[in-house]
Amino acid sequence: MGTITEEILGRASGKKAHAGDFIIARVDYAMSHDGTSVLAVKAFKDMLVEKVWDPGRIIIPFDHLAPANNETTALLQKELREWAAAQKISHLYDVGEGICHQVMAEKGFALPGKVIVGADSHSCTYGAFGAFGTGVGATDMAEIYASGKLWFRVPETIEVTVDGRFPKGVTAKDITLRIIKDIKTDGAAYKALEFYGTTIEAMSMSGRMTLCNMAIEMGAKAGIVPPDAKTGAYLKDRSAEPYSPVIANDPTYCDSYHFDSNISPQVACPIDVDNVHDIEEVEGTHVDQVLIGSCTNGRLEDLESAASILKGRKVKCRTLVIPASRSVMLEAVNSGIAATLLSAGATICNPGCGPCLGGHMGVMAEGEACMSTTNRNFKGRMGKGADVYLGSPLTAAATAVEGKIADPRRYL
């Protein structure tokens, strides 16, 4: 009897799990990307273990600096490919396939009831599918490579309920930012979040991924939406293996929040993700760049909503669109969305993380500002001395049209 997290971790550890317990859980899938794999492989080698526990359960997408931006990165990626081949890791997704979390969803590894650990903080995204998804560092990942298991302290769970229909111009990203504004960047530290209510039930899988993706921005270990018929429909013909969904069973929550979906579009201002304002308060702020993409908002639904505003209009500042995966890009091309975005003056880059973490492809200069659909606006995140504002793809598109932060409702 417990929260979704307690139920999943209980099953994975073979005994009942209660908040506060230290357990050792079996890991169903381990994900590490080009960035974190480098250190994970080094730690694994230093552990003097010869073979990974199960090459079929390790997934390595190349997304953070892909294609390689310089010779050092290229060499590290070459070594990683060689190691993966030697370990017979079949799920290596090379340059252009997509962002790790999107790839995990599309290839059917993000499954209800599973324990999925990623060497990336946004691995909580898999909670959109009813999985316990959490992020760890490279040495923890090496431990999973070696043993297939990891220790956890079972977290307490915060219940978050959102009810009502979104007004025009308001999306999953806006309610996500609104939730972070109240819970704060450390309000869910060491805890898990569970999302309920009519708004969450009505959300697409894409919207639920946006929501769960940012659970870490409240410090959460996991953010989970209970799996339902929509989850099942997305996973049909896609799931990598059989799964049995887990729901809460007479749970005890440490805290509860209730939100109404009737809000204005939201913007997180520098330099904290919980520095969130109604769009009316920040409208007119000058920006130099708009970025539509990332594991938070780079899916077809996001590109489509940006295109709904950019159709027949021209952007006034440099506008980067980075699809979350090859599949998203292909659908955008086939549906004409890509043509709409290009005609409006946007630049479409290859699938990947791009400038989100300040790595390459659109890093900002000192004194510049970016309106971005990504998940972090930390100081120096996209380049030293640059400001990052976070908003929805609709807000980003309206901002691109005006070259300053703009209310998307005027364009719908």
Add this chain to the structure above:
Amino acid sequence: MKFRGKAWKYGDNVDTDVIIPGKYLRTADFKTFGDHAMEGIDPRFKPEQGDIIVAGNNFGCGSSREQAPLALKYAGISCVVAKSFARIFFRNAINVGLPIVEADVFDAIQKGDIVEVDLDRGLVTIGGKEYTSTKLPEFLQDILNSGGLVAYRRAKK
């Protein structure tokens, strides 16, 4: 484990991007992480070997990058004392052998003060005054005492 060093003081929500900016991550040469530690928040961060960071809530929030605790370790920091830590940073610090202590001493300290940390007894001492800190579970202390998870696993083999 005991540490004694000069304090570097920072506030709440010190994130991994300011501890080690994303552009410095692509190398397996750990020493270079130390050269850029805290660059995003404090260009004058030049600790002496053994110095201690004292901070507010949610230290190390953000990315899963293990280069963050590595950067502090290679910069010479012996221990981080904060009101609370972000969970991934917490795990990473123990895994790379960087001792961390949860204690509410932020208001009691000025930059440059001498801080003493006794990990085994769960005590932080500043100017002769003792403050209690949360103690780590035994198996995490064992990992730290081994110098990190890699060394711990090798010792168990």
